Amino acid sequence: MDERSKLANDNTSEHTSDPANAFTIHPLNCGTIRNHERSGFLYRTDCGGGRINAPCIAWLLRSQNHTLLVDTGPGTRRHAARFYSDDDVNQEDLLRDELARLDINPSDLTHVILTHLHNDHVGGAPLLTNARFYVQEAELKEAVWPVPFQRPIYETNQRGKIPSWVEILDRMEVLEGDVEIVPGVRALLLPGHTAGSQGVLVNTAEGEFLIAGDLVPLYENWPGTESQAIPNGNHTDLRAYAASFKRLAALNATILPAHEPRVFDFKQYPSCRCL
Numbered sequence: 686m687d688e689r690s691k692l693a694n695d696n697t698s699e700h701t702s703d704p705a706n707a708f709t710i711h712p713l714n715c716g717t718i719r720n721h722e723r724s725g726f727l728y729r730t731d732c733g734g735g736r737i738n739a740p741c742i743a744w745l746l747r748s749q750n751h752t753l754l755v756d757t758g759p760g761t762r763r764h765a766a767r768f769y770s771d772d773d774v775n776q777e778d779l780l781r782d783e784l785a786r787l788d789i790n791p792s793d794l795t796h797v798i799l800t801h802l803h804n805d806h807v808g809g810a811p812l813l814t815n816a817r818f819y820v821q822e823a824e825l826k827e828a829v830w831p832v833p834f835q836r837p838i839y840e841t842n843q844r845g846k847i848p849s850w851v852e853i854l855d856r857m858e859v860l861e862g863d864v865e866i867v868p869g870v871r872a873l874l875l876p877g878h879t880a881g882s883q884g885v886l887v888n889t890a891e892g893e894f895l896i897a898g899d900l901v902p903l904y905e906n907w908p909g910t911e912s913q914a915i916p917n918g919n920h921t922d923l924r925a926y927a928a929s930f931k932r933l934a935a936l937n938a939t940i941l942p943a944h945e946p947r948v949f950d951f952k953q954y955p956s957c958r959c960l
């Protein structure tokens with residue numbers, strides 16, 4: 686069975702056809718990687734061609750029965766000051782502010798999927814005091830003992846600093862491979878950027894969307910075909926990356942990138958400018 690029919694088989698249950706399991710996806714702007722060399726996301730393609738302010742995006746998923754969060758941004762100003770704007774001294778916790786905009790109390794969230802454990806994706810996790818956090822086993826191992834050049838981004842072995850992922854260890858649900866989290870939301874193991882990166886396949890009224898994490902930081906990384914795909918400049922394994930791109934090609938999903946400013950052209954997905 687090829688990948689496409691295997692995934693289709695997994696998902697042709699009553700789950701995806703039931704309108705109760707159709708989600709809307711809301712991007713939340715939880716911080717900014719400022720003045721970032723754009724080619725750093727693009728395997729040095731067009732190196733020196735420009736710099737961008739790249740948002741750190743969390744995603745709120747809502748259906749009739751479930752509310753979930755994917756990723757948490759870098760965390761509070763106190764924890765992650767460099768991701769905050771100098772202009773607005775009133776911003777102390779962007780994740781909290783973004784959830785409040787959607788009338789969500791952080792303590793209401795019970796299911797949080799982490800695409801990986803880099804600090805700009807997991808830093809906000811300690812705010813979510815009642816959540817279980819879904820993480821791939823390979824990613825947890827990587828965070829404990831990363832390759833040396835990734836220690837800072839996991840906040841591992843940084844003297845005097847407790848990594849956010851350590852603060853939530855007792856509430857982690859550790860996954861091995863692809864797992865349905867709730868009907869209509871499925872975690873897919875997609876390594877390459879990190880050893881245990883995962884994407885989140887979300888059923889909507891207009892087909893499936895894939896929240897790709899840093900496998901696809903910008904729209905330009907994934908033009909729709911393997912042959913034209915560009916890896917993130919920050920990665921641990923290019924062979925694994927290529928295999929994950931092959932999986933993307935087999936999906937019939939709309940890809941949502943992790944650090945793409947144009948994501949905020951729409952307030953929610955399936956796309957809508959109305960809220």
Ligand SMILES: [Zn+2]
Pocket residue numbers: 801803878899
């Ligand atoms: Zn990352």
